[in-house]
Amino acid sequence: MLTEQDYKDGQVILIDKPLEWSSFQVVNKIRWHIRKKFNLKKIKVGHAGTLDPLATGLLVLCTGKFTKKLQDFQGQIKEYTGTITLGATTPSYDLETEINQTYPTEHITAEIVKKTTEQFLGDIDQYPPVFSALKKDGKRLYEYAREGEAVEIKSRKITISEFEITRIELPEVDFRVVCSKGTYIRSLANDFGKALHSGGYLSALRRTKIGDFSTEKALTIEEFEALLTPEISNP
Template sequence: MSNLPEPSLQPPFTFQDGTLFLVNKPKGWTSFDVVNKLRWKIRKKLGLKKFKVGHAGTLDPMATGMLNICTGKWTKRLQELQGLDKTYTGTITLGATTASYDAEEPINETFPTDHITEEMIRQAAIDLTGDLQQLPPIFSAIKVGGQPLYKKARRGESVEVKPRPVTVHEFEITRIELPEVDFVISCSKGTYIRSLAYDLGKSLDSGGYLTALRRTVVGPYLEENMWNLEELLTAIGDRDIV
Protein backbone atom coordinates (compact mmCIF):
# COMPACT_ATOMS: atom_id res chain seq x y z
CA MET A 1 0.00 0.00 0.00
CA SER A 2 3.05 2.19 -0.71
CA ASN A 3 3.45 4.78 2.08
CA LEU A 4 -0.23 5.01 2.93
CA PRO A 5 -1.31 3.93 6.42
CA GLU A 6 -2.47 0.32 6.84
CA PRO A 7 -6.04 -0.02 8.11
CA SER A 8 -6.64 -1.49 11.56
CA LEU A 9 -8.64 -4.67 10.97
CA GLN A 10 -8.59 -6.11 14.49
CA PRO A 11 -7.53 -5.25 18.05
CA PRO A 12 -5.27 -4.27 19.70
CA PHE A 13 -5.50 -0.66 18.53
CA THR A 14 -2.71 1.92 18.78
CA PHE A 15 -4.99 4.93 19.11
CA GLN A 16 -2.42 7.53 20.14
CA ASP A 17 0.37 6.49 17.75
CA GLY A 18 -2.27 6.32 15.02
CA THR A 19 -4.96 4.06 13.63
CA LEU A 20 -6.88 4.07 10.37
CA PHE A 21 -10.39 2.62 10.50
CA LEU A 22 -12.43 1.90 7.38
CA VAL A 23 -15.96 2.36 8.71
CA ASN A 24 -19.20 1.47 6.95
CA LYS A 25 -21.19 4.66 7.56
CA PRO A 26 -24.82 3.89 8.42
CA LYS A 27 -27.58 5.52 6.39
CA GLY A 28 -28.95 8.63 8.07
CA TRP A 29 -25.74 9.40 9.97
CA THR A 30 -23.56 12.35 9.05
CA SER A 31 -19.82 11.74 8.72
CA PHE A 32 -19.37 13.97 11.77
CA ASP A 33 -21.83 11.80 13.75
CA VAL A 34 -19.60 8.77 13.16
CA VAL A 35 -16.40 10.62 14.11
CA ASN A 36 -18.08 12.02 17.23
CA LYS A 37 -19.28 8.60 18.33
CA LEU A 38 -15.83 7.05 17.90
CA ARG A 39 -14.08 9.98 19.60
CA TRP A 40 -16.39 9.67 22.61
CA LYS A 41 -15.77 5.92 22.83
CA ILE A 42 -11.97 6.25 22.52
CA ARG A 43 -11.78 9.10 25.03
CA LYS A 44 -13.75 7.01 27.49
CA LYS A 45 -11.46 4.02 26.87
CA LEU A 46 -8.27 6.08 27.30
CA GLY A 47 -9.60 8.23 30.14
CA LEU A 48 -8.82 11.46 28.25
CA LYS A 49 -10.79 14.71 28.03
CA LYS A 50 -9.51 15.44 24.51
CA PHE A 51 -8.40 13.18 21.69
CA LYS A 52 -7.91 13.74 17.96
CA VAL A 53 -10.14 11.82 15.55
CA GLY A 54 -10.89 12.92 11.98
CA HIS A 55 -12.22 11.66 8.67
CA ALA A 56 -11.14 12.00 5.05
CA GLY A 57 -13.90 12.61 2.51
CA THR A 58 -17.41 13.46 3.68
CA LEU A 59 -20.35 11.21 2.85
CA ASP A 60 -23.84 12.69 2.67
CA PRO A 61 -26.30 11.47 5.36
CA MET A 62 -28.30 9.31 2.90
CA ALA A 63 -25.12 7.58 1.68
CA THR A 64 -23.53 4.47 3.15
CA GLY A 65 -20.13 2.89 2.78
CA MET A 66 -16.50 3.69 3.37
CA LEU A 67 -15.52 6.47 5.72
CA ASN A 68 -11.76 6.67 6.35
CA ILE A 69 -11.19 7.68 9.96
CA CYS A 70 -7.79 8.40 11.56
CA THR A 71 -6.91 8.74 15.24
CA GLY A 72 -4.06 10.31 17.17
CA LYS A 73 -0.91 11.15 15.22
CA TRP A 74 -2.39 9.79 11.98
CA THR A 75 -4.91 12.64 11.80
CA LYS A 76 -2.01 14.53 10.20
CA ARG A 77 -2.27 12.08 7.28
CA LEU A 78 -5.90 12.83 6.41
CA GLN A 79 -4.82 15.01 3.46
CA GLU A 80 -3.10 12.00 1.88
CA LEU A 81 -6.33 10.02 2.06
CA GLN A 82 -8.56 12.86 0.81
CA GLY A 83 -6.70 12.98 -2.49
CA LEU A 84 -7.37 9.33 -3.38
CA ASP A 85 -9.71 8.19 -6.16
CA LYS A 86 -13.03 6.73 -5.06
CA THR A 87 -15.58 4.21 -6.34
CA TYR A 88 -19.32 4.37 -5.74
CA THR A 89 -22.41 2.30 -6.51
CA GLY A 90 -25.93 3.66 -6.41
CA THR A 91 -29.22 4.51 -8.07
CA ILE A 92 -30.35 7.51 -10.11
CA THR A 93 -34.08 8.14 -10.56
CA LEU A 94 -34.90 9.79 -13.88
CA GLY A 95 -37.88 12.02 -14.64
CA ALA A 96 -37.54 14.47 -11.76
CA THR A 97 -35.15 16.86 -10.01
CA THR A 98 -34.63 18.15 -6.49
CA ALA A 99 -32.79 21.24 -5.22
CA SER A 100 -30.13 19.06 -3.55
CA TYR A 101 -29.82 16.68 -6.55
CA ASP A 102 -30.69 13.80 -4.21
CA ALA A 103 -33.61 12.52 -2.12
CA GLU A 104 -32.79 14.78 0.84
CA GLU A 105 -34.95 17.56 -0.65
CA PRO A 106 -38.45 17.20 -2.17
CA ILE A 107 -39.01 16.91 -5.92
CA ASN A 108 -39.24 20.38 -7.43
CA GLU A 109 -39.86 19.52 -11.09
CA THR A 110 -40.93 16.49 -13.14
CA PHE A 111 -40.08 15.54 -16.73
CA PRO A 112 -41.12 12.90 -19.29
CA THR A 113 -39.10 9.67 -19.61
CA ASP A 114 -41.05 7.91 -22.40
CA HIS A 115 -38.50 8.96 -25.01
CA ILE A 116 -35.49 7.57 -23.12
CA THR A 117 -33.90 4.38 -24.45
CA GLU A 118 -31.24 2.12 -22.97
CA GLU A 119 -28.81 3.21 -25.70
CA MET A 120 -29.36 6.87 -24.83
CA ILE A 121 -28.64 6.23 -21.14
CA ARG A 122 -25.43 4.31 -21.84
CA GLN A 123 -24.21 6.98 -24.27
CA ALA A 124 -25.00 9.74 -21.80
CA ALA A 125 -22.89 7.94 -19.17
CA ILE A 126 -20.00 7.69 -21.65
CA ASP A 127 -20.32 11.42 -22.38
CA LEU A 128 -20.00 12.12 -18.64
CA THR A 129 -16.71 10.19 -18.44
CA GLY A 130 -13.28 11.82 -18.54
CA ASP A 131 -12.11 15.29 -17.49
CA LEU A 132 -15.15 17.44 -16.70
CA GLN A 133 -15.99 20.91 -15.44
CA GLN A 134 -18.58 19.98 -12.84
CA LEU A 135 -21.07 22.32 -11.19
CA PRO A 136 -21.47 21.24 -7.53
CA PRO A 137 -24.94 21.21 -5.93
CA ILE A 138 -25.92 24.35 -4.02
CA PHE A 139 -26.74 21.98 -1.13
CA SER A 140 -23.10 21.07 -0.51
CA ALA A 141 -20.41 21.56 2.14
CA ILE A 142 -18.29 23.77 -0.14
CA LYS A 143 -17.55 26.99 1.73
CA VAL A 144 -18.20 30.43 0.26
CA GLY A 145 -17.37 33.39 2.47
CA GLY A 146 -16.53 30.99 5.30
CA GLN A 147 -19.93 29.31 5.30
CA PRO A 148 -21.05 26.00 3.76
CA LEU A 149 -23.25 26.48 0.69
CA TYR A 150 -26.03 24.33 2.12
CA LYS A 151 -26.55 26.79 5.00
CA LYS A 152 -26.97 29.66 2.57
CA ALA A 153 -29.28 27.56 0.37
CA ARG A 154 -31.50 26.61 3.32
CA ARG A 155 -31.84 30.29 4.22
CA GLY A 156 -32.99 30.96 0.67
CA GLU A 157 -29.98 33.14 -0.12
CA SER A 158 -28.81 33.53 -3.70
CA VAL A 159 -25.78 31.31 -4.17
CA GLU A 160 -23.23 31.43 -6.98
CA VAL A 161 -21.56 28.08 -7.62
CA LYS A 162 -18.51 27.87 -9.85
CA PRO A 163 -17.62 24.78 -11.91
CA ARG A 164 -14.71 22.68 -10.68
CA PRO A 165 -12.44 20.30 -12.60
CA VAL A 166 -13.04 16.62 -11.81
CA THR A 167 -12.24 13.34 -13.52
CA VAL A 168 -14.68 10.47 -13.96
CA HIS A 169 -12.64 7.38 -14.76
CA GLU A 170 -15.63 5.07 -15.19
CA PHE A 171 -19.40 5.53 -15.36
CA GLU A 172 -20.87 2.07 -15.88
CA ILE A 173 -24.61 1.48 -16.05
CA THR A 174 -25.42 -1.82 -14.30
CA ARG A 175 -29.25 -1.87 -14.30
CA ILE A 176 -31.97 -0.02 -16.20
CA GLU A 177 -35.54 -0.29 -14.95
CA LEU A 178 -36.98 3.11 -15.65
CA PRO A 179 -37.26 5.42 -13.90
CA GLU A 180 -34.36 3.82 -11.99
CA VAL A 181 -30.81 3.42 -13.26
CA ASP A 182 -28.06 1.70 -11.24
CA PHE A 183 -24.39 2.57 -11.72
CA VAL A 184 -20.76 2.08 -10.74
CA ILE A 185 -18.69 5.27 -10.82
CA SER A 186 -14.94 5.63 -10.24
CA CYS A 187 -13.76 9.22 -9.95
CA SER A 188 -11.27 11.74 -8.61
CA LYS A 189 -11.54 13.58 -5.32
CA GLY A 190 -14.11 16.38 -5.23
CA THR A 191 -16.52 14.67 -7.65
CA TYR A 192 -20.18 15.03 -6.70
CA ILE A 193 -22.15 11.93 -7.68
CA ARG A 194 -25.32 13.97 -7.11
CA SER A 195 -24.21 16.36 -9.86
CA LEU A 196 -23.57 13.44 -12.22
CA ALA A 197 -27.12 12.23 -11.51
CA TYR A 198 -28.50 15.68 -12.34
CA ASP A 199 -26.34 16.00 -15.45
CA LEU A 200 -27.35 12.53 -16.67
CA GLY A 201 -31.01 13.48 -16.47
CA LYS A 202 -30.40 16.81 -18.18
CA SER A 203 -28.46 15.19 -21.05
CA LEU A 204 -31.46 12.90 -21.63
CA ASP A 205 -33.83 15.90 -21.97
CA SER A 206 -35.34 14.88 -18.66
CA GLY A 207 -34.42 15.14 -14.99
CA GLY A 208 -32.42 13.02 -12.62
CA TYR A 209 -31.61 12.83 -8.92
CA LEU A 210 -29.68 10.46 -6.68
CA THR A 211 -31.75 8.03 -4.62
CA ALA A 212 -29.07 5.64 -3.30
CA LEU A 213 -25.29 5.89 -2.87
CA ARG A 214 -22.59 3.66 -1.42
CA ARG A 215 -18.83 4.26 -1.37
CA THR A 216 -17.08 0.94 -1.89
CA VAL A 217 -13.43 1.82 -2.58
CA VAL A 218 -11.05 4.64 -1.59
CA GLY A 219 -7.65 4.36 -3.27
CA PRO A 220 -6.27 0.93 -2.27
CA TYR A 221 -8.79 0.47 0.55
CA LEU A 222 -11.51 -2.10 -0.16
CA GLU A 223 -15.08 -2.60 1.03
CA GLU A 224 -14.28 -6.06 2.41
CA ASN A 225 -12.07 -4.48 5.10
CA MET A 226 -14.70 -2.10 6.48
CA TRP A 227 -15.84 -2.19 10.07
CA ASN A 228 -19.51 -2.23 10.95
CA LEU A 229 -19.80 0.75 13.31
CA GLU A 230 -21.43 -1.16 16.17
CA GLU A 231 -18.85 -3.95 15.94
CA LEU A 232 -16.02 -1.40 16.04
CA LEU A 233 -17.50 0.35 19.07
CA THR A 234 -17.77 -3.02 20.82
CA ALA A 235 -14.18 -3.93 19.89
CA ILE A 236 -12.91 -0.62 21.30
CA GLY A 237 -14.81 -1.08 24.54
CA ASP A 238 -14.08 -4.76 25.10
CA ARG A 239 -10.39 -5.03 24.20
CA ASP A 240 -7.18 -3.81 25.73
CA ILE A 241 -5.19 -1.15 23.91
CA VAL A 242 -1.53 -0.75 23.13
Protein backbone atom coordinates in the same frame (compact mmCIF):
# COMPACT_ATOMS: atom_id res chain seq x y z
CA MET B 1 -5.65 -5.90 21.08
CA LEU B 2 -4.61 -2.31 20.37
CA THR B 3 -3.38 -0.22 23.27
CA GLU B 4 -3.96 3.41 24.25
CA GLN B 5 -0.53 4.25 22.84
CA ASP B 6 -1.37 2.55 19.53
CA TYR B 7 -4.32 4.91 19.06
CA LYS B 8 -2.20 7.92 20.05
CA ASP B 9 0.63 6.91 17.70
CA GLY B 10 -1.95 6.55 14.93
CA GLN B 11 -4.42 4.06 13.52
CA VAL B 12 -6.47 3.88 10.33
CA ILE B 13 -10.04 2.78 11.07
CA LEU B 14 -12.38 1.82 8.23
CA ILE B 15 -16.04 2.38 9.12
CA ASP B 16 -19.12 1.47 7.07
CA LYS B 17 -21.23 4.59 7.68
CA PRO B 18 -24.91 3.87 8.35
CA LEU B 19 -27.74 5.68 6.59
CA GLU B 20 -28.80 9.03 8.08
CA TRP B 21 -25.64 9.43 10.16
CA SER B 22 -23.44 12.42 9.37
CA SER B 23 -19.70 11.82 8.98
CA PHE B 24 -19.22 14.12 11.99
CA GLN B 25 -21.49 11.92 14.13
CA VAL B 26 -19.49 8.82 13.19
CA VAL B 27 -16.20 10.50 14.14
CA ASN B 28 -17.70 11.64 17.45
CA LYS B 29 -18.99 8.14 18.22
CA ILE B 30 -15.68 6.43 17.47
CA ARG B 31 -13.78 9.05 19.47
CA TRP B 32 -16.19 8.53 22.39
CA HIS B 33 -15.65 4.75 22.35
CA ILE B 34 -11.85 5.15 22.36
CA ARG B 35 -11.93 7.73 25.16
CA LYS B 36 -14.26 5.54 27.22
CA LYS B 37 -12.16 2.41 26.70
CA PHE B 38 -8.91 4.03 27.87
CA ASN B 39 -10.39 6.71 30.16
CA LEU B 40 -8.88 9.49 28.05
CA LYS B 41 -9.76 13.17 28.26
CA LYS B 42 -9.06 13.61 24.55
CA ILE B 43 -7.83 11.77 21.48
CA LYS B 44 -7.54 13.09 17.94
CA VAL B 45 -9.88 11.42 15.43
CA GLY B 46 -10.67 12.72 11.94
CA HIS B 47 -12.08 11.46 8.65
CA ALA B 48 -10.81 11.57 5.08
CA GLY B 49 -13.76 12.78 3.03
CA THR B 50 -17.33 13.56 4.04
CA LEU B 51 -20.28 11.36 3.15
CA ASP B 52 -23.75 12.92 3.09
CA PRO B 53 -26.20 11.61 5.72
CA LEU B 54 -28.26 9.96 2.95
CA ALA B 55 -25.20 8.02 1.72
CA THR B 56 -23.72 4.87 3.24
CA GLY B 57 -20.35 3.22 2.92
CA LEU B 58 -16.68 3.80 3.48
CA LEU B 59 -15.35 6.38 5.90
CA VAL B 60 -11.59 6.35 6.46
CA LEU B 61 -10.87 7.53 10.01
CA CYS B 62 -7.44 8.32 11.44
CA THR B 63 -6.46 8.62 15.08
CA GLY B 64 -3.63 10.39 16.90
CA LYS B 65 -0.58 11.24 14.79
CA PHE B 66 -2.15 9.64 11.71
CA THR B 67 -4.61 12.55 11.45
CA LYS B 68 -1.77 14.30 9.58
CA LYS B 69 -2.31 11.76 6.78
CA LEU B 70 -5.97 12.68 6.22
CA GLN B 71 -5.16 15.05 3.35
CA ASP B 72 -3.29 12.27 1.53
CA PHE B 73 -6.25 9.91 1.81
CA GLN B 74 -8.72 12.61 0.73
CA GLY B 75 -6.88 13.04 -2.56
CA GLN B 76 -7.17 9.39 -3.58
CA ILE B 77 -9.48 7.90 -6.23
CA LYS B 78 -12.95 6.95 -5.00
CA GLU B 79 -15.55 4.41 -6.12
CA TYR B 80 -19.29 4.76 -5.62
CA THR B 81 -22.36 2.71 -6.42
CA GLY B 82 -25.90 4.01 -6.32
CA THR B 83 -29.19 4.78 -8.04
CA ILE B 84 -30.28 7.70 -10.20
CA THR B 85 -34.03 8.21 -10.51
CA LEU B 86 -34.90 9.75 -13.87
CA GLY B 87 -37.89 11.88 -14.81
CA ALA B 88 -37.69 14.36 -11.95
CA THR B 89 -35.39 16.81 -10.16
CA THR B 90 -34.95 18.06 -6.61
CA PRO B 91 -33.20 21.29 -5.49
CA SER B 92 -30.58 19.30 -3.54
CA TYR B 93 -30.12 16.77 -6.40
CA ASP B 94 -30.99 13.98 -3.94
CA LEU B 95 -33.73 12.97 -1.48
CA GLU B 96 -32.91 15.70 1.05
CA THR B 97 -35.46 17.95 -0.65
CA GLU B 98 -38.80 17.30 -2.34
CA ILE B 99 -39.28 16.85 -6.10
CA ASN B 100 -39.69 20.28 -7.69
CA GLN B 101 -40.19 19.33 -11.34
CA THR B 102 -41.05 16.26 -13.43
CA TYR B 103 -40.03 15.39 -16.98
CA PRO B 104 -40.93 12.79 -19.62
CA THR B 105 -38.95 9.53 -19.77
CA GLU B 106 -40.78 7.76 -22.63
CA HIS B 107 -37.94 8.54 -25.04
CA ILE B 108 -35.26 6.97 -22.82
CA THR B 109 -34.03 3.48 -23.73
CA ALA B 110 -31.38 1.25 -22.19
CA GLU B 111 -29.14 1.89 -25.20
CA ILE B 112 -29.44 5.68 -24.78
CA VAL B 113 -28.71 5.45 -21.05
CA LYS B 114 -25.51 3.45 -21.62
CA LYS B 115 -24.39 5.65 -24.52
CA THR B 116 -24.90 8.84 -22.48
CA THR B 117 -22.37 7.74 -19.85
CA GLU B 118 -19.65 8.36 -22.44
CA GLN B 119 -20.26 12.13 -22.18
CA PHE B 120 -19.06 12.07 -18.59
CA LEU B 121 -15.84 10.10 -18.94
CA GLY B 122 -12.47 11.81 -18.58
CA ASP B 123 -11.78 15.36 -17.38
CA ILE B 124 -15.01 17.35 -17.15
CA ASP B 125 -16.29 20.61 -15.67
CA GLN B 126 -18.79 20.06 -12.87
CA TYR B 127 -20.85 22.51 -10.83
CA PRO B 128 -21.20 21.56 -7.14
CA PRO B 129 -24.79 21.34 -5.82
CA VAL B 130 -26.26 24.48 -4.27
CA PHE B 131 -27.00 22.28 -1.25
CA SER B 132 -23.36 21.55 -0.39
CA ALA B 133 -20.95 22.34 2.43
CA LEU B 134 -18.60 24.35 0.20
CA LYS B 135 -18.00 27.86 1.47
CA LYS B 136 -18.46 31.18 -0.32
CA ASP B 137 -17.57 34.37 1.55
CA GLY B 138 -17.31 32.39 4.77
CA LYS B 139 -20.79 30.90 4.50
CA ARG B 140 -21.73 27.38 3.41
CA LEU B 141 -23.65 27.05 0.13
CA TYR B 142 -26.47 25.09 1.73
CA GLU B 143 -27.06 28.03 4.10
CA TYR B 144 -27.62 30.33 1.12
CA ALA B 145 -29.85 27.70 -0.50
CA ARG B 146 -32.03 27.21 2.58
CA GLU B 147 -32.49 30.98 2.83
CA GLY B 148 -33.55 31.09 -0.82
CA GLU B 149 -30.62 33.32 -1.70
CA ALA B 150 -29.11 32.89 -5.16
CA VAL B 151 -25.33 32.60 -5.26
CA GLU B 152 -22.88 32.21 -8.14
CA ILE B 153 -21.14 28.84 -8.09
CA LYS B 154 -18.00 28.21 -10.12
CA SER B 155 -17.40 24.94 -11.91
CA ARG B 156 -14.45 22.72 -11.01
CA LYS B 157 -12.39 20.23 -12.96
CA ILE B 158 -12.98 16.61 -11.99
CA THR B 159 -12.08 13.26 -13.54
CA ILE B 160 -14.42 10.31 -14.03
CA SER B 161 -12.42 7.26 -15.10
CA GLU B 162 -15.28 4.72 -15.03
CA PHE B 163 -19.07 5.15 -15.32
CA GLU B 164 -20.83 1.80 -15.57
CA ILE B 165 -24.59 1.18 -15.69
CA THR B 166 -25.41 -1.97 -13.68
CA ARG B 167 -29.24 -2.01 -13.75
CA ILE B 168 -31.95 -0.26 -15.74
CA GLU B 169 -35.53 -0.44 -14.52
CA LEU B 170 -36.88 2.96 -15.47
CA PRO B 171 -37.18 5.37 -13.86
CA GLU B 172 -34.33 3.85 -11.82
CA VAL B 173 -30.80 3.41 -13.12
CA ASP B 174 -28.08 1.78 -10.98
CA PHE B 175 -24.45 2.76 -11.57
CA ARG B 176 -20.85 2.35 -10.51
CA VAL B 177 -18.51 5.34 -10.76
CA VAL B 178 -14.77 5.70 -10.23
CA CYS B 179 -13.79 9.34 -9.86
CA SER B 180 -11.36 11.93 -8.54
CA LYS B 181 -11.43 13.94 -5.35
CA GLY B 182 -14.05 16.72 -5.40
CA THR B 183 -16.59 14.86 -7.55
CA TYR B 184 -20.21 15.34 -6.49
CA ILE B 185 -22.24 12.27 -7.43
CA ARG B 186 -25.42 14.32 -6.79
CA SER B 187 -24.31 16.75 -9.51
CA LEU B 188 -23.50 13.82 -11.79
CA ALA B 189 -27.05 12.49 -11.30
CA ASN B 190 -28.55 15.90 -12.10
CA ASP B 191 -26.33 16.40 -15.16
CA PHE B 192 -27.02 12.85 -16.35
CA GLY B 193 -30.76 13.55 -16.28
CA LYS B 194 -30.23 16.73 -18.31
CA ALA B 195 -28.08 14.87 -20.85
CA LEU B 196 -30.98 12.42 -21.31
CA HIS B 197 -33.31 15.38 -22.04
CA SER B 198 -35.16 14.58 -18.85
CA GLY B 199 -34.44 15.10 -15.16
CA GLY B 200 -32.55 13.05 -12.64
CA TYR B 201 -31.72 12.95 -8.95
CA LEU B 202 -29.64 10.71 -6.72
CA SER B 203 -31.90 8.31 -4.81
CA ALA B 204 -29.23 6.03 -3.28
CA LEU B 205 -25.46 6.27 -2.82
CA ARG B 206 -22.77 4.05 -1.33
CA ARG B 207 -19.03 4.74 -1.28
CA THR B 208 -17.23 1.45 -1.79
CA LYS B 209 -13.56 2.44 -2.15
CA ILE B 210 -11.04 5.17 -1.29
CA GLY B 211 -7.68 4.36 -2.84
CA ASP B 212 -6.75 0.86 -1.69
CA PHE B 213 -9.32 0.88 1.12
CA SER B 214 -12.71 -0.76 0.56
CA THR B 215 -15.94 -1.50 2.41
CA GLU B 216 -14.98 -5.19 2.39
CA LYS B 217 -12.56 -4.44 5.25
CA ALA B 218 -14.77 -1.84 6.97
CA LEU B 219 -16.49 -2.31 10.32
CA THR B 220 -19.90 -1.14 11.43
CA ILE B 221 -19.88 1.13 14.47
CA GLU B 222 -21.22 -1.79 16.54
CA GLU B 223 -18.44 -4.09 15.29
CA PHE B 224 -15.82 -1.50 16.20
CA GLU B 225 -17.28 -1.19 19.70
CA ALA B 226 -17.24 -4.99 20.10
CA LEU B 227 -13.63 -5.13 18.90
CA LEU B 228 -12.62 -2.40 21.33
CA THR B 229 -14.48 -3.85 24.30
CA PRO B 230 -14.85 -7.62 23.74
CA GLU B 231 -15.83 -8.07 27.38
CA ILE B 232 -19.10 -6.23 26.62
CA SER B 233 -20.00 -8.29 23.54
CA ASN B 234 -18.90 -11.62 25.08
CA PRO B 235 -19.75 -11.52 28.79
